[in-house]
Amino acid sequence: NAGVTQTPKFRILKIGQSMTLQCAQDMNHNYMYWYRQDPGMGLKLIYYSVGAGITDKGEVPNGYNVSRSTTEDFPLRLELAAPSQTSVYFCASTQRDGYEQYFGPGTRLTVT
């Protein structure tokens, strides 16, 4: 059981570039989440999904897009990267809302 995996671990983007952060879980969890963690701040929810084909915005969705074509995968797309998107991104999953969330190891993104 790998749990929640994220790739890449680190990435440097130039302003205006695009990229996709990958997230996969092998626990058959329906609920998946994307968070960002800025230095000295609490995690903020970007997008979430309650099942394949169903996604919705969180607290800070601007500049991001998601898709959920399978239960296992929940990629996060950054279009036209901006310096404000420099952060550490965490993907998480849970069996049911209100249950323990399992986090991936994170992707550290720098936009310059």
Add this chain to the structure above:
Amino acid sequence: KNQVEQSPQSLIILEGKNCTLQCNYTVSPFSNLRWYKQDTGRGPVSLTIMTFSENTKSNGRYTATLDADTKQSSLHITASQLSDSASYICVVSDPPSTLGRLYFGRGTQLTVWP
């Protein structure tokens, strides 16, 4: 406004000593409160989850308490070890009927010295 405040921001203790971390929240309605441990460069890992009806919950050397009336929680670490050095994050959830949104505190950075 729903908020989660943690104190202290950082703490240094000697190995073997005990410590207590504090969490105050204004989230209402409230479903459950969680404590996570986040090692440097890693994702958060759950330590405890308590519903509003629970006063205390333990996980090894970690004991969390909750006072839902005063909206306060604490995490007590007993006989600290070097591996306890990490950020400890308090997270409060509102009920699933409102999406079960999680409100994250900024964390307390604990350093355990030998």
